[in-house]
Amino acid sequence: xxxxxxxxxxxxxxxxxxxxxxxxxxxxxxxxxxxxxxxxxxxxxxxxxxxxxxxxxxxxxxxxxxxxxxxxxxxxxxxxxxxxxxxxxxxxxxxxxxxxxxxxxxxxxxxxxxxxxxxxxxxxxxxxxxxxxxxxxxxxxxxxxxxxxxxxxxxxxxxxxxxxxxxxxxxxxxxxxxxxxxxxxxxxxxxxxxxxxxxxxxxxxxxxxxxxxxxxxxxxxxxxxxxxxxxxxxxxxxxxxxxxxxxxxxxxxxxxxxxxxxxxxxxxxxxxxxxxxxxxxxxxxxxxxxxxxxxxxxxxxxxxxxxxxxxxxxxxxxxxxxxxxxxxxxxx
Amino acid sequence: xxxxxxxxxxxxxxxxxxxxxxxxxxxxxxxxxxxxxxxxxxxxxxxxxxxxxxxxxxxxxxxxxxxxxxxxxxxxxxxxxxxxxxxxxxxxxxxxxxxxxxxxxxxxxxxxxxxxxxxxxxxxxxxxxxxxxx
Numbered sequence: 001x002x003x004x005x006x007x008x009x010x011x012x013x014x015x016x017x018x019x020x021x022x023x024x025x026x027x028x029x030x031x032x033x034x035x036x037x038x039x040x041x042x043x044x045x046x047x048x049x050x051x052x053x054x055x056x057x058x059x060x061x062x063x064x065x066x067x068x069x070x071x072x073x074x075x076x077x078x079x080x081x082x083x084x085x086x087x088x089x090x091x092x093x094x095x096x097x098x099x100x101x102x103x104x105x106x107x108x109x110x111x112x113x114x115x116x117x118x119x120x121x122x123x124x125x126x127x128x129x130x131x132x133x134x135x136x137x138x139x140x141x142x143x144x145x146x147x148x149x150x151x152x153x154x155x156x157x158x159x160x161x162x163x164x165x166x167x168x169x170x171x172x173x174x175x176x177x178x179x180x181x182x183x184x185x186x187x188x189x190x191x192x193x194x195x196x197x198x199x200x201x202x203x204x205x206x207x208x209x210x211x212x213x214x215x216x217x218x219x220x221x222x223x224x225x226x227x228x229x230x231x232x233x234x235x236x237x238x239x240x241x242x243x244x245x246x247x248x249x250x251x252x253x254x255x256x257x258x259x260x261x262x263x264x265x266x267x268x269x270x271x272x273x274x275x276x277x278x279x280x281x282x283x284x285x286x287x288x289x290x291x292x293x294x295x296x297x298x299x300x301x302x303x304x305x306x307x308x309x310x311x312x313x314x315x316x317x318x319x320x321x322x323x324x325x326x327x328x329x330x331x332x
Numbered sequence: 333x334x335x336x337x338x339x340x341x342x343x344x345x346x347x348x349x350x351x352x353x354x355x356x357x358x359x360x361x362x363x364x365x366x367x368x369x370x371x372x373x374x375x376x377x378x379x380x381x382x383x384x385x386x387x388x389x390x391x392x393x394x395x396x397x398x399x400x401x402x403x404x405x406x407x408x409x410x411x412x413x414x415x416x417x418x419x420x421x422x423x424x425x426x427x428x429x430x431x432x433x434x435x436x437x438x439x440x441x442x443x444x445x446x447x448x449x450x451x452x453x454x455x456x457x458x459x460x461x462x463x464x465x466x
Contacts, residue, residue, distance in 0.1 A: 009353050011352070011355060011365075032355070032363070050414070052381060053384070110412070116344055116345060116348040116350060118344045118378055118382060119344070120412075122412060122413060122417050144352065144353070145350065146351055146367070163417065163420040163421045164413075164416065164417040164420050164421070165416070165417075167420065232380065232381075232384055235376075235377040235381060236377075238373060238374065238377040239374070239377045239378065239381065242371065242373070242374045242377070243378075247353070247355045248354045248355065249333070253333060253354065253355040253356065253363075256355070257355045257363035260362065275363075276361065279333065279357060282333065289373045289374070290373050292373070292377075293372070293374075293376045293377060296376065296380050
């Protein structure tokens with residue numbers, strides 16, 4: 001059993017699944033568009049939540065939110081189901097395939113056999129599409145892979161019922177209603193407003209304030225935690241920023257691509273200029289990653305090295321603050 | 333980032349023949365997508381994490397060998413888990429999982445509980461009990 005489906009590789013799994021699902025249902029919408037309308041860009045620092053034994057830092061919003069916001073802003077209806085047992089979950093998936101419904105799944109990464117070993121860690125907010133089933137395998141479109149792939153029935157049950165933070169509990173989702181005409185313009189405006197609000201939020205741990213706060217903390221890491229732990233924290237931060245799924249520069253390049261597309265749709269030249277500015281900010285995030293990697297490569301933790309990258313981070317935060325204020329103005 | 337500056341460094345992706353997609357600008361400054369084999373600063377960050385995990389595994393192993401910890405600690409590290417994740421897989425409170433790190437508590441565990449751990453680590457009870465000490 002195999003449904004008609006064209007795989008498109010994407011940078012990030014959730015945008016990619018959303019974009020691929022909508023494309024196959026006749027709504028042509030790019031990955032950056034999904035990301036922008038769904039207000040995916042974010043920054044949050046959660047020192048009390050440890051991921052891989054380091055404080056959690058995220059450059060995007062919570063899993064599931066992007067697609068939900070896209071659905072709300074474009075008036076799509078998405079059905080989401082979670083399951084308490086493995087057997088009902090796999091029955092529901094098979095039923096969907098029988099009814100010719102492409103189905104998005106939230107899965108854990110650890111048991112994804114087609115991922116390189118080094119990338120298989122306990123992260124449960126990955127997304128993929130199932131487009132068919134054979135006697136032994138499920139046919140899988142994982143948006144971060146170049147081509148389609150497969151999982152055995154057993155592996156599929158494992159990834160759908162991975163445990164830990166954000167446990168997917170078999171979650172599957174698929175569009176059940178897509179209007180013939182969608183109002184992209186108003187959706188884009190809502191998406192941008194939401195992102196400006198998030199990034200300029202007056203709380204210390206999120207948005208621009210969060211970046212500033214991390215910059216302040218980083219200076220103290222070597223003295224407070226010792227070289228080894230400080231370097232580990234820093235390496236984890238760079239991974240969250242640059243690892244597969246981000247499109248590079250902590251999602252800043254995808255966002256710049258979105259602004260460029262938005263400027264054409266809205267006929268707003270200002271957004272094009274801002275897209276270029278966001279690209280430069282993304283480049284600075286990349287420079288930050290290069291500087292940071294020098295520190296943990298040499299396994300040294302000179303305090304000035306940490307101070308230098310903290311300064312870089314502060315500079316990025318200040319520029320993003322100005323940027324999002326301008327962006328807010330550009331669409332009001 | 334310009335398309336021609338997208339790094340094509342050797343990374344853990346290369347040997348698996350996986351390429352990732354990045355957004356970059358073309359010669360006219362327009363956004364397009366391009367594939368990358370990897371980027372050195374990222375590869376170092378990843379290998380740093382892997383070293384860290386391997387150290388944790390080695391450390392856990394010696395603790396088990398010295399009778400300071402039960403094999404559950406070792407297999408937890410080997411499976412890149414922490415107490416929160418493991419407790420969620422076995423369906424036990426975190427404090428109970430931590431207690432099971434003690435060799436004398438572990439020795440008294442019944443097969444039912446051992447089975448949960450073995451299933452979480454995808455090994456047999458026999459392996460869970462004996463694979464390090466023997």
